[in-house]
Amino acid sequence: MTIFFNLLAIFTIAFAITNLVVSIGVSLLGQKLTSVQLKPRKALLWFCVSMPWIMSILVCLYLLDIYVYSSIFETKQYAHWHHISDFNWFSWHAVTIILLLSYMMFVLTSKTRQLWLHRQEVSLLTCLSKNLSRGVYEVEIPKFAAFTSGIRSKKCFITTGLLNEVTPEELDVILKHERAHVVNNDPLKKWLFSILVSFYFAPIARLLTLQMVLAMEQDADNAVLEEGIDRIFVASTLVKVAKLNAQEHILKSSALVVNFGADVLEQRIYFLLGRLQLSPINKTVAFSFAIALFFLCMTSLDGVHHLIETVFSH
């Protein structure tokens, strides 16, 4: 059990180191992500949010392996933990473990609650809507919105207000876009991403979420283009719907507009009009970064350990 608790403390430190390094990387290069091709960009974003988990597990497994099969902890070479066989509950180790586990519990509970409430609301909305075709529901309300929701059984909702304002061709674009979200399983992926991103500081989490939402939307737009629909027509439909559903929120001064939706809309239009030069990602650089991060975690583990112990006792 002592080994298990020490490994948990190691996990916590490796998690914090990886989180910090990825956060620095994202804050320096995050804006450049918009110029990366869609699929590699999505993969890179998943890689970023899952990196603290992957690295911490790998470091724990590696240290467990060498603990079982060698005496590296005693020799203090390379990577070690200088008291792997001792664990005191009245120490900073226990505090870090309790903090991490408590935060994990908090995130899981709040996200599960969010999902449960969301399911309740979606099923009530489904009950109050008119089934137009398989998986498409009309919400009888004079507002302008179209969205896809649902984790297991996914549904596309479109409001009567929007149905009355768009032409059949524009409706086709909207439905093809929403069906692409269904095929890509985007509501579930958004939920999972929101759990993983919760372990980052708010500005980094916001940047990563913005990039993921943008990538998902561009991917769905791309699916519409792949069906042979003109890109300018898709772009003008998007602006038309944005204008309609923003009617109640429209602002005269652009100085006040620094929001998520506006940024996403602008990027999607540039993407649809082919004004963005998207480049592939350098896999060697990404892989080398992961390897370097692993070694950084391994080598700095006991250093961080000692650094903490300059302030706190065991």
Add this chain to the structure above:
Amino acid sequence: MNLGELEKLVLHYLWKHKDVDVKQLYSHFINVRGGSLNTYQSTLDRLFKKGLLARKKEGHAYIYNTKVERYELIGQLIKSVASDFIAGDDSSLIAAFSSISSEFSVDQLTKLEQLIEEQKKLKSVNKD
């Protein structure tokens, strides 16, 4: 929250009629779809427990009303499920065609429309 067929019918009836007791409801539905008084009483109870109805006691009977109007309820539900982009964070679990609650500026939308127009002109010039 799921609503059964009868629950939906009762809710729709209550959106059209105010201050309804179980006997009024029963006398309306007996000709439309049958069922017993108890069925309607338990349907009203379920809707009350789901927070969709309000009730007050008058004599021995409860008088029911809907808590919110139909459009109001749908509006609240949409606002809640699409709580995207509010406070600069996308915490919603939906994927919307265009953000439902974002604030766009006139300048921003005009600029995007101009961009699309330019692209259309460029396309027609290239065609010619």
